[in-house]
Every structure is written in structure tokens, then in C-alpha cells.
Amino acid sequence: MNQRVFSGMRPTGKLHLGHMAGALINWVKLQDDHECYYSIVDWHALMSDYADSSRLRDNCREILLDWLAVGLDPEKCTIFVQSHVLQHAELSLALSMVTPLGWLERCPTYKEQILNLQNKDLSTYAFLGYPVLMAADILLYKAGQVPVGVDQSAHLELSRELARRFNQFFGEVFPEPQALLTPNPKMPGTDGRKMSKSYGNSLNIADEPKELWEKLRPMVTDPARYRRSDPGDPDKCPVWDLHRFFNQDLEERKELEQGCRNAGIGCVDCKKKLFVHVEKMMVPIQERRRAFAAREETLTDILRHGADRARGTAAATMEEVYRAIGFYR
Numbered sequence: 476m477n478q479r480v481f482s483g484m485r486p487t488g489k490l491h492l493g494h495m496a497g498a499l500i501n502w503v504k505l506q507d508d509h510e511c512y513y514s515i516v517d518w519h520a521l522m523s524d525y526a527d528s529s530r531l532r533d534n535c536r537e538i539l540l541d542w543l544a545v546g547l548d549p550e551k552c553t554i555f556v557q558s559h560v561l562q563h564a565e566l567s568l569a570l571s572m573v574t575p576l577g578w579l580e581r582c583p584t585y586k587e588q589i590l591n592l593q594n595k596d597l598s599t600y601a602f603l604g605y606p607v608l609m610a611a612d613i614l615l616y617k618a619g620q621v622p623v624g625v626d627q628s629a630h631l632e633l634s635r636e637l638a639r640r641f642n643q644f645f646g647e648v649f650p651e652p653q654a655l656l657t658p659n660p661k662m663p664g665t666d667g668r669k670m671s672k673s674y675g676n677s678l679n680i681a682d683e684p685k686e687l688w689e690k691l692r693p694m695v696t697d698p699a700r701y702r703r704s705d706p707g708d709p710d711k712c713p714v715w716d717l718h719r720f721f722n723q724d725l726e727e728r729k730e731l732e733q734g735c736r737n738a739g740i741g742c743v744d745c746k747k748k749l750f751v752h753v754e755k756m757m758v759p760i761q762e763r764r765r766a767f768a769a770r771e772e773t774l775t776d777i778l779r780h781g782a783d784r785a786r787g788t789a790a791a792t793m794e795e796v797y798r799a800i801g802f803y804r
């Protein structure tokens with residue numbers, strides 16, 4: 476099994492606990508026994524934010540801080556900014572030569588993003604080609620595995636099809652990346668919907684404990700618990716999803732569950748218990764974040780070394796691509 480892994484995140488602002496639980500914690504585990512390339516995909520961010528790119532630079536820095544804080548280690552994995560490695564754009568252009576338009580127009584991610592980002596004009600050439608750049612990101616490193624949550628494995632399909640199609644025209648260059656299914660614990664936002672910056676319901680990795688508590692305290696609970704004396708059902712409560720992730724004290728969880736069902740405890744008590752566990756997990760992360768934030772040169776070095784390393788692999792792939800195509804070299 477090809478142990479090389481690629482994954483990326485768009486730098487569109489501070490990351491929240493949904494990113495941490497659904498992706499970053501898995502990335503941290505993978506770096507121990509896989510060759511991992513983790514990219515801050517700024518070209519992808521520009522596709523949706525081209526009308527105002529003023530935050531792009533700061534957002535790259537924020538996301539880097541979040542990654543380092545959660546435990547990505549530049550000694551164990553390659554961390555870099557996509558636009559620092561020019562070969563992403565080159566391979567995207569090469570792949571676009573063999574990409575049928577119909578594949579892009581039918582792509583479920585394309586339709587989904589258009590719906591999600593209705594406040595932005597995404598009727599651009601680049602945005603339609605989003606999956607081609609995504610395929611280039613993965614194929615450039617000949618990544619055998621791409622970590623995805625169970626509900627996202629379809630997103631990888633186009634990259635696999637593009638690898639096949641390129642290989643059909645020009646010979647075997649690319650392996651077909653496989654989905655590396657990773658646990659994706661439910662992490663609802665404070666209003667009970669999916670945690671998302673655009674809903675304004677997120678708990679951010681960088682939020683100080685005081686801020687986290689201010690967001691948690693009014694968080695929605697099982698609506699059946701209208702009064703303190705009303706019994707509830709943890710399975711219908713978004714706060715309980717957070718308990719499942721943060722609170723590994725199973726004995727305590729059992730007591731709280733009972734207390735909820737027989738109205739023995741109030742929701743604020745339950746949230747206070749949760750907050751103890753949130754704080755325990757997040758305080759060391761935030762301390763690391765602050766320490767890295769004070770070391771500007773270290774951040775620049777991490778990205779410079781990461782880009783150098785990524786470029787080495789990317790340049791070798793592009794050499795193969797150009798030879799396979801038959802360009803005059």
C-alpha cells in the first residue's frame with residue numbers, strides 16, 4: 476500500500492473544533508506512520524474570495540498556527556502553502572487538457588459549493604475547474620491515500636477518473652488515490668446545526684476558555700428540557716455530541732445521561748461538566764498556539780522548508796508528466 480498521504484485546507488479564517496475533530500486529529504495520527512503532505516491551499520481560497528483577497532495572507536498564517544497548535548509536526552510531515560509550489564498550477568493545466576467539460580458540470584461538489592456560497596459570484600472558469608486543481612494537488616505527490624470522512628468519499632472520485640484518463644492518453648504516470656476513511660465525530664455548532672463559520676455558530680480552536688464558555692453556556696439543548704424539571708434525551712441534544720468527543724470519563728457520562736433523562740441535573744450543570752473537559756483539551760493547544768504566534772521566523776522557516784520538500788517531489792512528477800506527454804525538453 477502506497478503510504479503517501481495528501482490533504483489540504485482552504486485558508487478562509489480561523490479553524491473551529493469541527494475541523495479539529497473531523498480532520499486535524501486524524502492528520503496528527505497519520506504523520507507518525509505515513510509520509511504526509513499537508514497543504515494550505517490558497518489557490519482554492521482565491522477561487523471563492525477573488526473579489527476581496529485582502530485576508531488571504533493573514534488567513535494562511537492563522538491556519539498554520541491552528542495546525543501547529545493541534546500537533547502537526549514539521550519534523551514528521553510536510554507543511555506548505557500551495558502557491559509556493561508552482562507545480563500545482565502546472566499539473567492543473569496539464570490535467571485540464573484531458574478533462575471533459577461534462578465531468579465538471581456534473582460534479583456534485585461544484586453544485587454543492589454554488590449552493591453553499593450563494594453570496595459570492597462563482598460563475599468563473601477557475602471555479603468550474605476546482606476539481607481539476609484538487610486532482611492536481613493529490614496526483615502531484617502520487618498520493619496513494621487521501622483522508623476523507625465517510626460522507627466525502629465521492630469527492631475523490633473525479634481525481635481517480637482524471638488519473639485514469641491521463642494514464643490512458645499518455646501512459647501510466649499516476650496511481651489512483653484511495654480514500655482513507657477516517658472517523659468524523661459529530662461536532663454541532665452552538666445552534667445545533669453543523670459547525671460552520673458562515674452560520675456564526677463555531678467554537679474556534681483559538682478561542683480563549685472564557686470565550687468558549689460564553690459560547691457554550693447558551694448553546695441549544697434538547698428542546699424537551701424547556702424547564703429544569705423536564706426530563707431530556709441526550710441523543711437529541713447537540714451538547715451531548717460535544718460530551719462524546721471531549722469527555723472520556725465514561726462513568727461521569729453515565730451519571731450525566733441518567734441525570735438528563737430523569738431531570739436530576741440541569742443543562743447548565745451538564746455544560747459546566749463539559750466545559751471542564753473542553754478546557755483540559757484546549758488549554759495546552761492554545762498555549763502551543765500562542766508560543767508559535769510569538770515566533771514569526773519559525774513560521775516562515777516551517778513554510779520554506781515544507782515548500783522545498785514538496786517541490787522536490789512535485790518537480791520529479793512534472794518531469795515524468797512532460798516526458799509522458801512528449802514535450803520537447
Ligand code: SF4
Pocket residue numbers: 696697700707708709712713714715734735736740741742743745746
Ligand atoms: Fe443536553 Fe445535558 Fe441538558 Fe441533557 S442535561 S439536554 S444532555 S445539556
